[in-house]
Amino acid sequence: MNKDIKIAVVEDDDNLRFLVSHRLQTENFQVIQCSNGVDAEKIILEETPDIVLLDWMLPGKEGIDVCESVRKAGFENIIIMMTAKSQDIDKIDAYSFGVTDYITKPFNMDVLVAMIENKVRFFVPKTQNEIYHFGQTEHHPNVHSLMRDGKKIELTILENRILLHFLQNKGRDITREELMEVVWGYSSNVNTRTLDMHVVRLRKKIETNPDKPYYLQTVRGLGYKFINDEAENPA
Template sequence: MSKEIKILIVEDDENLRFLVAHRLQSENYQILETGDGETAEKLIMSEKPDIVLLDWMLPGKQGSEICEKVRSLGFDKLIIMMTAKAQDVDKIDAYNFGASDYVTKPFNMDVLVAMLESKVKFLQNADKPEVHKFGEMEHHPNIHTLFSKGKKIELTILENRILLYFLRNPGKVINRDELMLVVWGYNSDVNTRTLDMHIVRLRKKIEVNPDNPQLLQTVRGVGYKFNI
C-alpha cells in the first residue's frame, strides 16, 4: 500500500543516494532525487514533497542556502538535513534557515526509516499536532517552540530533541548514553560534556531558577529525569 508520502533526496554521493532511494521505495514512499542544488530548489517548489532529505554539503551550494531559499518562497514542509559530523549539528541553526531536523552520516538505514516513520505519523495526524504542556509552558516540537504564558521561546534543533524526549518519558531516569544516542544519533562522536552544556542551556529556557532546577533534574552518576 502506498503511503502517498513524497520524499525528495538531495545528495551528490550517487551510491548513497541510490541506497537511500532504493530502501525508501521498498518502504512504499514516492521518491524524487537529485545531486544538484539548483535542480533541488526547482523540484522542491514544483513538486512540493512532504519531506526533503537535504545534504548539508553540496557542490556549489550549501544545503542551508537551499533551505533558506525555499523557505523564503513559502515551502513549509519538513526539511531534514543530512550532515557528516555530529559536531556540525550545532551549526545547523534551525531558526536561521528553517531546517526541521537532521540525521548524521553514515546513518543506519533502519534508524533513518524509523525516524521518517515517526515524522509521517505526525504528518498524517497534522490536524492534531503534537503539543506537550507542563507547568505554565507548552512545547510545540514541530516548530521548535516553547510558549510560556503566551511568550514565544525558540529552541535549537538539539534543545528541541532533548526536551521532546524528556516530555515523552516523564519521570523516567534517562542515562546520558541513551540521551546522546537519541539526540545526536547513531555513530555519534559527541561527549557527555557537550550534552551537559545543552542541558544547561535548556534549563535557562524552562526553569524558574536554572541553578535550582525543579523540572529537568540531574540524577547523580546516571543522567537526568524530567518532572512534570
C-alpha cells in the same frame, strides 16, 4: 501506516543517493531525487515533497542555503538535513535556517527509515479512512487532498492538518495558539504570521471567494472558526 508520502532525496554521492532512494521505495514511499543544490531548490518548490532529505554539502548551492531559500519561498514541509558535520554548533546553525531535523553520516538505513516513519506518524492524520464533507467538497485527510466536482485538489501536510482540526471542531472558536500546537507541536517557535499565511492559502483551495470566506472565518482578536451550515451557504 499510510505511505502516500513523497520524499525528495538530494545527495551528490551517487551511491548513497541510490541506496537511500531504493530503500525508501521498498518502504513504499514515492521518491524523487537530484544531486545538486540548484536543481534541489527547483524540485522542492515545484514538486512540494512531504519530506526532503537534504545533503549539507552540495555542488551549485549548499544544502543549508537551499533550505533557507525554500523556507523564504513558503515551503513548510519537513526538511531533514543529512550531514557529516556532527558538532553541536552546526546543528544549531541548521535549526536556525529552518531544518526540521538532521541525521549524521554515516547513518544506519534502519535509523533513517525509523526517523521518517516518526515524522510521518506525527504529520499525517491518524483518521486513515475517514472522509469529511463541507458544501460540495470532500476532504480525504489520509491522502491530504480535496475532491470537488470530480477534481482532486492537493493539500500540503500542514494545510491538511489545519483543515482536519477545523472539520473536527466545526462551529467552535479556535485560537491561533491552539492551532499552532496542533499543527506544529508544543515546542514550535513558529509565529502567528506563518499560521495566517497557511490559512490564506487554504482558503484559496476551499472557498468560492477567498477574500470573503464562508467556511473558514476569522474571529477577530482570537483566531478562526469553521462554519458548515449548509442551509445558509450562499453557494
